[in-house]
Amino acid sequence: MDRRAVFFFAACWACRELTLHTPKNLRYVGVILSIWLAILGIASLIDNSSRRKNRPHRTVAPVHIESPHDD
Amino acid sequence: MTTFAFYAVIAIALIFDFVNGFHDAANSIATVVATRVLTPLQAVVWAASFNFIAFAVFGTKVASAIAKGVVDQKIISIGVIFAALMGAVFWNVLTAWLGLPSSSSHALVGGIVGAGVAKAGGHVVIIEGLRKIGVFIIYSPLVGVALGFTLMIVVTWLVVGLLRPNGLPRILSQVATACILGLVLSFAGFGLVHAIRRQHGHLNTTMVIAVAAVVAVLFMIALQRLRKPSQANKSFRAMQLFSAAAFSLGHGANDAQKTMGIILALLIAAKKVKAGSDVPTWVVLSAHTAIGLGTLFGGWRIVRTMGTKLTKLQPMGGVCAETAAALTLFFTSAKGIPVSTTHTITGSIVGVGTSKRLSAVNWGVARRVLWAWILTIPGSALVAAAVYWAVHAVS
Numbered sequence: 001m002d003r004r005a006v007f008f009f010a011a012c013w014a015c016r017e018l019t020l021h022t023p024k025n026l027r028y029v030g031v032i033l034s035i036w037l038a039i040l041g042i043a044s045l046i047d048n049s050s051r052r053k054n055r056p057h058r059t060v061a062p063v064h065i066e067s068p069h070d071d
Numbered sequence: 072m073t074t075f076a077f078y079a080v081i082a083i084a085l086i087f088d089f090v091n092g093f094h095d096a097a098n099s100i101a102t103v104v105a106t107r108v109l110t111p112l113q114a115v116v117w118a119a120s121f122n123f124i125a126f127a128v129f130g131t132k133v134a135s136a137i138a139k140g141v142v143d144q145k146i147i148s149i150g151v152i153f154a155a156l157m158g159a160v161f162w163n164v165l166t167a168w169l170g171l172p173s174s175s176s177h178a179l180v181g182g183i184v185g186a187g188v189a190k191a192g193g194h195v196v197i198i199e200g201l202r203k204i205g206v207f208i209i210y211s212p213l214v215g216v217a218l219g220f221t222l223m224i225v226v227t228w229l230v231v232g233l234l235r236p237n238g239l240p241r242i243l244s245q246v247a248t249a250c251i252l253g254l255v256l257s258f259a260g261f262g263l264v265h266a267i268r269r270q271h272g273h274l275n276t277t278m279v280i281a282v283a284a285v286v287a288v289l290f291m292i293a294l295q296r297l298r299k300p301s302q303a304n305k306s307f308r309a310m311q312l313f314s315a316a317a318f319s320l321g322h323g324a325n326d327a328q329k330t331m332g333i334i335l336a337l338l339i340a341a342k343k344v345k346a347g348s349d350v351p352t353w354v355v356l357s358a359h360t361a362i363g364l365g366t367l368f369g370g371w372r373i374v375r376t377m378g379t380k381l382t383k384l385q386p387m388g389g390v391c392a393e394t395a396a397a398l399t400l401f402f403t404s405a406k407g408i409p410v411s412t413t414h415t416i417t418g419s420i421v422g423v424g425t426s427k428r429l430s431a432v433n434w435g436v437a438r439r440v441l442w443a444w445i446l447t448i449p450g451s452a453l454v455a456a457a458v459y460w461a462v463h464a465v466s
Binding site for chain 1: 202203406408425
């Protein structure tokens with residue numbers, strides 16, 4: 001899994017938990033921030049998967065091992 | 072004796088503010104120095120000026136939160152304020168000596184709590200006020216991370232579009248950049264004038280949009296010339312001046328107000344001002360002068376080392392990090408929430424670094440912030456309580 005996405009989701013979870021302990025008049029900060037971090041986490045996941053898809057497959061060239069008895 | 076103690080504690084509070092400016096100058100101008108936009112001395116003068124100007128722009132809500140929102144005002148005395156300040160100072164010195172992370176802002180809050188509890192017990196703590204400060208210890212760096220990351224992504228998209236040879240993406244990027252810059256500059260300009268004049272209510276939206284449109288057209292014309300990455304880099308170097316100024320403004324607003332809060336609490340305790348009154352102008356001016364002078368006198372030595380440590384931060388990243396931190400500080404200052412300016416800029420730099428990849432961030436710094444969250448308030452509270460009991464036993 002994308003480590004950056006994990007970081008954003010963990011931060012989102014922390015904000016979600018903190019929202020419950022935030023004074024009522026400032027609770028919207030926690031709500032907006034947790035939604036924002038979740039969006040960044042999802043965007044990071046999508047970015048990571050699209051990078052993986054676009055990465056060219058490495059093809060290993062066949063290695064010819066010369067035998068000392070060839071000649 | 073009481074009068075001497077009263078003035079001595081005010082002097083200690085202003086020295087605390089001076090030291091805060093001395094240490095935190097590096098946060099606001101390190102990137103400007105690192106990218107050689109300004110020399111260390113020019114950068115320090117630039118930051119100190121905006122630290123001072125902040126008094127005209129922001130109100131004194133943070134000061135009120137410190138003075139009236141942490142412990143019950145009735146128990147505040149010269150001894151409590153002295154113990155709170157000494158607790159914060161001792162804790163900062165102790166952590167610096169032990170190599171542990173700390174935050175002056177949180178140390179001050181911890182000091183007030185510790186001294187207050189030592190005097191009258193746990194019931195004097197205003198839980199609601201402390202909860203507000205406590206949750207924003209964590210929120211403010213996270214807002215910095217989210218804002219820094221988002222700004223960096225948006226700005227990168229725009230710059231990539233602007234540097235394309237021709238076609239629709241280039242035109243769209245030009246229009247978006249011109250509109251964003253026009254709106255931001257127009258709102259910032261009108262907002263600044265509005266705040267300085269202490270006008271209440273909303274801005275004249277029609278006027279703001281009309282000026283924004285004119286500025287956007289001017290930017291559209293200027294952006295036609297932008298073709299090479301070196302030109303974009305040059306523009307970001309110039310923009311760093313504004314982002315550093317904005318951060319210094321936010322730093323002056325939030326950190327100077329903490330000292331104002333301490334002095335206000337002292338004035339209320341000494342019955343020099345009424346409990347419900349605003350911060351006197353001389354307190355506002357002296358706190359901003361102290362933080363500005365601290366930045367001016369000490370900052371440049373730290374900036375020299377910080378500036379060389381941060382060379383990996385490019386002008387574009389510097390602008391995004393400082394803007395993100397400045398916006399966070401503007402919001403918290405306007406809402407009357409004391410936060411750590413160092414943790415806010417650290418969060419913003421982490422956000423900008425994360426936009427490249429997670430390993431681009433120096434996680435050692437982030438770990439230090441985490442430890443500072445856990446240690447500072449309880450530690451400084453304990454030291455302040457010990458100082459209060461010691462002073463009480465002696466007197």
